[in-house]
Amino acid sequence: MKQEQTNVFLLTRPPLNSRSDLCLKLADRTKNVRLYLAGDGVYHLLTKIEEELPECKVYACKEDLEARSIRAGDKVKIPDNFYAMFIEDVMEHSEHTYTF
Numbered sequence: 001m002k003q004e005q006t007n008v009f010l011l012t013r014p015p016l017n018s019r020s021d022l023c024l025k026l027a028d029r030t031k032n033v034r035l036y037l038a039g040d041g042v043y044h045l046l047t048k049i050e051e052e053l054p055e056c057k058v059y060a061c062k063e064d065l066e067a068r069s070i071r072a073g074d075k076v077k078i079p080d081n082f083y084a085m086f087i088e089d090v091m092e093h094s095e096h097t098y099t100f
Contacts, residue, residue: 004093005093005094006033006034006093006095007031007032007033007094007097008033008034008086008090008094008096008097009023009026009027009033009034009035009036009098009099010036010038010041010086010097010099011035011036011037011041012037012039012040012041012099013039013041013100014040014041014044015043015046015047023098024052024053026098027053027056028053030096031055032095033053033055033057034056034057035053035056035058035059036061036086036089037049037059037061038060038064038082039064041064042060042064042065042068042070043068045060045070045071045072045073045076048073050073050075050076051073058075058077059077059079059082059085060072060076060078060082061082062078062079062080062082
């Protein structure tokens with residue numbers, strides 16, 4: 001059984017950054033979105049991004065969360081191997097991939 005194609009977004013910019021704004025506007029207008037937060041992108045969890053984009057599946061890098069002392073909400077998935085999961089999504093299941 002083949003998995004449905006997704007649109008994968010990698011966001012490494014903090015909130016209030018023009019690239020972050022562009023990313024979130026595009027994600028809001030796109031279907032089947034998986035949003036991966038890494039680096040300073042995990043700061044978006046402080047703005048409750050998972051509630052702003054309810055149709056979007058949000059993933060966060062555990063090491064980046066720990067480095068910034070940020071806790072993710074219940075709707076955010078924190079994979080054990082963030083980058084392996086991201087690469088698998090990009091290579092196997094992605095219709096389009098965007099990085100910001």
